[in-house]
Amino acid sequence: AMEKSYVSMFLLLIAIPCTLAKDVGKKETKETTVKPKLPQTLSRGWGDQLIWTQTYEEALYRSKNSNKPVMIIHHLDDCPHSQALKKVFAEHKDIQKLAEKFILLNLVYETTDKNLSPDGQYVPRILFIDPSLTVRADITGRYSNRLYAYEPTDISLLYANMQKALKLLKTEL
């Protein structure tokens, strides 16, 4: 007997617009026919010498086990704001050094956890999670309408926010 289990997250699979972009002409995420360079890496250019986790579930598990906070970068390859931030992030030696103290994850597809989009699903968007598995919604950038967005010129603020995230919350039990 054939058992059909429809996948529940179907409705959540919406394309993520690069809402910081001035060019609103291309909203659709296209499947390109160009093959990616093989093998594909988890860093995607955000720091090839750093250790990146594959999935959100892995990141949470490792955070809890290692007592390191999670840093999650949501981005898109065809979003110029994401690309510009990535360049600055990857070339910033202090950021790269400090990033070693985090469980790192970069994602181009949204998870189903709404805690990761407190004010929407725009990119680029950077969130921190404490090892107590609390989303640090208090660690924000400069833009009141997109609290977790950073422009390349905000890299020092991002660095300061990474330092803030490393001061772990006390677990309230």
Next chain:
Amino acid sequence: AMEKSYVSMFLLLIAIPCTLAKDVGKKETKETTVKPKLPQTLSRGWGDQLIWTQTYEEALYRSKNSNKPVMIIHHLDDCPHSQALKKVFAEHKDIQKLAEKFILLNLVYETTDKNLSPDGQYVPRILFIDPSLTVRADITGRYSNRLYAYEPTDISLLYANMQKALKLLKTEL
């Protein structure tokens, strides 16, 4: 004001035992201090020349867009049964060729979607999802107590099951 959003999936983060293994001595997944070889790849040795997706959400999105079925391999690095199956899978030319027709995902951490564990969270475990986003619970291996497990000697059955998965279901609308 600090806003705390506790991550809901916390309780689901349980270690996955390699239930096919005869050696039941090491049940705990350990954080090793050994750094992985950099950069980490998405293939993890299951086929370095194939294109692998990073996350479940990405796999579903690409399946729907490309009309290819998803093949999800759950495995663990320290599970000898997973390792043995991987070796045979990676060296099997017909399997590797046929795998190009799938949206591929290999995972060492479970997702939160219960549709992916119809009879438990053991490894190795291989499931197919139709582009209509239906889990193909009807495509099974030889073991009645672990329907989606394959041993290296089952590689021909796995090949046949991949062919079966490529005959797409009609969407019932």
